[in-house]
Amino acid sequence: xxxxxxxxxxxxxxxxxxxxxxxxxxxxxxxxxxxxxxxxxxxxxxxxxxxxxxxxxxxxxxxxxxxxxxxxxxxxxxxxxxxxxxxxxxxxxxxxxxxxxxxxxxxxxxxxxxxxxxxxxxxxxxxxxxxxxxxxxxxxxxxxxxxxxxxxxxxxxxxxxxxxxxxxxxxxxxxxxxxxxxxxxxxxxxxxxxxxxxxxxxxxxxxxxxxxxxxxxxxxxxxxxxxxxxxxxxxxxxxxxxxxxxxxxxxxxxxxxxxxxxxxxxxxxxxxxxxxxxxxxxxxxxxxxxxxxxxx
Amino acid sequence: xxxxxxxxxxxxxxxxxxxxxxxxxxxxxxxxxxxxxxxxxxxxxxxxxxxxxxxxxxxxxxxxxxxxxxxxxxxxxxxxxxxxxxxxxxxxxxxxxxxxxxxxxxxxxxxxxxxxxxxxxxxxxxxxxxxxxxxxxxxxxxxxxxxxxxxxxxxxxxxxxxxxxxxxxxxxxxxxxxxxxxxxxxxxxxxxxxxxxxxxxxxxxxxxxxxxxxxxxxxxxxxxxxxxxxxxxxxxxxxxxxxxxxxxxxxxxxxxxxxxxxxxxxxxxxxxxxx
Numbered sequence: 001x002x003x004x005x006x007x008x009x010x011x012x013x014x015x016x017x018x019x020x021x022x023x024x025x026x027x028x029x030x031x032x033x034x035x036x037x038x039x040x041x042x043x044x045x046x047x048x049x050x051x052x053x054x055x056x057x058x059x060x061x062x063x064x065x066x067x068x069x070x071x072x073x074x075x076x077x078x079x080x081x082x083x084x085x086x087x088x089x090x091x092x093x094x095x096x097x098x099x100x101x102x103x104x105x106x107x108x109x110x111x112x113x114x115x116x117x118x119x120x121x122x123x124x125x126x127x128x129x130x131x132x133x134x135x136x137x138x139x140x141x142x143x144x145x146x147x148x149x150x151x152x153x154x155x156x157x158x159x160x161x162x163x164x165x166x167x168x169x170x171x172x173x174x175x176x177x178x179x180x181x182x183x184x185x186x187x188x189x190x191x192x193x194x195x196x197x198x199x200x201x202x203x204x205x206x207x208x209x210x211x212x213x214x215x216x217x218x219x220x221x222x223x224x225x226x227x228x229x230x231x232x233x234x235x236x237x238x239x240x241x242x243x244x245x246x247x248x249x250x251x252x253x254x255x256x257x258x259x260x261x262x263x264x265x266x267x268x269x270x271x272x273x274x275x276x277x278x279x280x281x282x283x284x285x286x287x288x289x290x291x292x293x294x295x296x
Numbered sequence: 297x298x299x300x301x302x303x304x305x306x307x308x309x310x311x312x313x314x315x316x317x318x319x320x321x322x323x324x325x326x327x328x329x330x331x332x333x334x335x336x337x338x339x340x341x342x343x344x345x346x347x348x349x350x351x352x353x354x355x356x357x358x359x360x361x362x363x364x365x366x367x368x369x370x371x372x373x374x375x376x377x378x379x380x381x382x383x384x385x386x387x388x389x390x391x392x393x394x395x396x397x398x399x400x401x402x403x404x405x406x407x408x409x410x411x412x413x414x415x416x417x418x419x420x421x422x423x424x425x426x427x428x429x430x431x432x433x434x435x436x437x438x439x440x441x442x443x444x445x446x447x448x449x450x451x452x453x454x455x456x457x458x459x460x461x462x463x464x465x466x467x468x469x470x471x472x473x474x475x476x477x478x479x480x481x482x483x484x485x486x487x488x489x490x491x492x493x494x495x496x497x498x499x500x501x502x503x504x505x506x507x508x509x510x511x512x513x514x515x516x517x518x519x520x521x522x523x524x525x526x527x528x529x530x531x532x533x534x535x536x537x538x539x540x541x542x543x544x545x546x547x548x549x550x551x552x553x554x555x556x557x558x559x560x561x562x563x564x565x566x567x568x569x570x571x
Contacts, residue, residue, distance in 0.1 A: 006393055006474045013475075014389035015401060018382035018445060025442035026408045029419035036419065089313075092306050103310065105557040107317045112553045114503035114521045117542050120528060121320050132335075172317060229412035232506050236525075250414045257418050258510070270415040281410045 030274055037268035042261045054268035064244045064252055065269075069276075071159055072248040075230055076280075078163045079223040083174050087216060090178035091204055104179050107172035119236030122165045126151035152238055155245035162237055162246055166230065174219045181215030182208060217288040224284050228277050249273045324546070328352070328539030335535045351536035352544070355527075359541050363516060364523035365548075371433055371519055372501045375440040379497050380490055383445050387452035388482055392464070402453070409446040413439070417510055424511065435511040436519070440501050448493045455489040456482065495556055502549045520545045 037054055041047040058065055093100040110118065127133030128150040129140070136148040151161050185208060193203050231250040234240065240247040240255055247255070250273060257266025327335060328351055330344040355361065386405075390398045420439060424430040429438075459482070467477050483490075505521035512518055518526070524545040528538050 010474045011389060011393055011395055014385040014393070014478075018386045018449075019401060019404070021382070021438070022405065022408060022442050022445055025420070025439050026411055026416065027404075029416040029423065030411060032419035032422065033415060036422075089309075093310070096303060096306050097310065101558060103314070105554070106314055108553075108557070109317055109550075110320060112499050112503075112549050113320060113546055114505065114524070114549075116503075116505060116521050116525045116528065117324065117546055118320065120538075120542065121323055124323075168316065171313075225410055229414070231412070231414045235506065250412060254414060254417070263418060266418055270418065274411055274415050277410045277412055278407070 030271070033267045033270045033274075035267075036264055037271045039264040039267075041264045047264075050264070054265050055272070058265070058268050058272065064247055067244070068247045068249050068252045071246070072228060072230070072250075072276075074159075075163060075166070075227040075248060076224050079166065079170065079227040080220055082167050082171065083178070083216065083219045083223060086171065086174040086219070087178045087182075087209075087212065089175055090182045091208055093175075093179060094182050100179070104172070104176055107175050109172065110169045111173045113169075115232045115236050118165065118169055119233060122161075123152065123237060126161055128153070153242055155242050158238060158242065159246045162234055165237070166227070166233055169233075170223070170226070174223065177215060177219050177222075178212065181212050185211050213292050217292060220288060221281070221284060225277065225281060228273075228280060249276070321550075324539060324543055328536060328543045330536050330539070332535050335539075348536055351534065351540040354534065355537040355540040355544065358537065359527050360515065360518075360523065361541070361544055364518055364520045364545075367433070367517060368502060368520040368548075371436050371440070372498060374433075374437050375444065375501050376494055376497050378437070378441045379444045379448050380493060382441065383448035383493070384452050384483065384486060384490065385478070386445075387449050387456055388478055390449070391453045391456045392461075402449070405446045405449045408442075409450075413443050414506065417507070421510060430511060431513050431517065433517060436507060439507060440504065444497045444500065447496065451489050451493055452486060455486055459485055491556065495553070498552065499549060 038049060038051055039047045040050045040053075093103060097103060124132075125134045127136075129136040129148060133151070135151065139145065139147045149157060152158050189207055189211075190203055193199070193207055198206060229250065230248060231254070234246055234248060234251050235254065238246045240251040244252075249269065253266050253269035253273060256262050256269060326343060329347045329349070331346075331348060334342070334344055386401065389395070390402050416439070420435075421430065424435045429435050463481055464477050467481060472480070503521055504519075505525055508519045508522040509525065512522065524542055527541050
């Protein structure tokens with residue numbers, strides 16, 4: 001209670017259990033990871049302290065690393081591009097459909113399915129023609145035989161196939177957030193605008209979009225963080241292959257530590273990933289706050 | 297006339313999206329009832345010629361389904377209870393207690409939201425090995441609780457801040473302790489956002505498989521998604537069985553979601569708008 005003081009013991013009882021657990025499970029591992037990143041260690045045998053050598057190798061001598069960073073950032077950008085579309089869909093649903101809630105719930109379905117199932121579904125869709133892949137089947141049936149590919153096995157396009165799955169899966173998630181945001185704008189504002197002669201898309205331009213900015217920002221930040229952390233979908237679909245063509249930072253980290261048993265090196269990548277996430281979150285928050293000030 | 301054209305296009309778009317977003321459910325169900333030939337034949341919109349319910353029987357017998365289901369229920373339930381309890385207490389303390397470091401605590405949780413779970417996999421494995429809980433359900437439950445807490449604290453504190461303080465003040469004057477106020481006033485009022493947190497936690501934890509795959513190695517301790525994954529990768533005699541196993545794995549979350557779906561929306565916004 002803002003006005004009343006509670007005993008010190010109560011403060012401890014309410015805050016400490018959660019805080020201690022949280023710090024032990026989330027923050028201490030990050031510190032451990034930073035330290036392990038300076039070791040030459042295969043997980044079982046002798047450890048050797050090598051200082052920043054792992055980080056140096058990572059930044060200057062690893063042919064897989066920078067492309068993985070680029071793919072991670074591209075992933076983030078791609079997932080943010082989807083959000084304006086979600087907002088437009090939310091506005092359209094709100095205007096043209098009476099029981100839109102049900103539709104929004106339906107669109108949300110892919111979000112609740114486990115990546116194992118989503119991965120399996122899309123693998124069968126992307127399968128080569130010889131294995132009855134659906135996408136190729138469809139392309140052939142409409143006469144676009146020349147467009148068929150072996151999708152996930154082609155290094156140049158595999159990662160885009162995965163981006164698409166991710167966009168598809170999270171469409172409903174961001175639509176839900178935008179839709180509830182649109183619904184929460186008080187109706188009176190639209191009525192007043194109508195009297196003043198602003199209706200339909202004009203009302204969207206001057207009322208909906210400015211008022212949705214805070215919710216829009218939440219979606220952007222969530223999409224951004226989510227894609228920097230993207231991991232399990234790629235693990236299930238390609239595990240970073242073919243020939244590292246779909247590696248993002250986190251899969252590179254996982255493969256280095258758990259498959260190549262370079263624990264020190266993997267930890268260095270993990271540390272880099274955490275740093276990148278923190279820096280970019282601050283960055284995107286700053287950008288969004290500017291946007292909010294301007295339009296909000 | 298022009299208006300109708302716009303409306304028609306919008307409905308077409310809506311319909312196309314319904315098909316693309318619902319197709320996986322249809323695909324999964326059809327897949328689970330087909331024969332190998334039908335699955336490999338690439339007839340994606342076709343229903344099975346003969347509905348092979350025996351796929352389910354085989355999957356059930358070959359896949360330790362009940363074992364995995366029990367493990368998933370246990371892990372998810374314990375996680376949910378702890379997440380609700382711990383984060384509502386913190387949320388209450390942050391939004392109501394007169395403490396200087398309240399915003400700092402909130403910041404700790406918000407910063408944690410940005411930390412990718414995968415980055416902790418390796419160190420956590422080391423730590424769990426050291427305290428000897430690797431390959432137990434504890435090794436899953438602890439990180440599950442921790443990684444679900446930020447969003448829960450965020451949603452719950454947003455809601456608690458919006459509750460008028462008068463009730464608590466009069467309860468306090470009547471001599472109720474802070475624990476009593478929390479239990480008898482705050483928790484009952486916060487049911488809607490708590491439901492949202494429950495559903496979000498449930499969906500995430502029920503489907504989580506990377507940690508399960510990393511920290512658990514005993515067959516008897518696996519949770520469903522990992523169980524499904526091992527089944528998919530090891531068992532390839534009959535594809536229909538794999539489909540059936542996936543349906544059985546997804547059924548609980550789909551059922552619960554469609555029963556409670558409108559509750560997610562309400563609480564999510566309550567938290568998001570105020571936070």
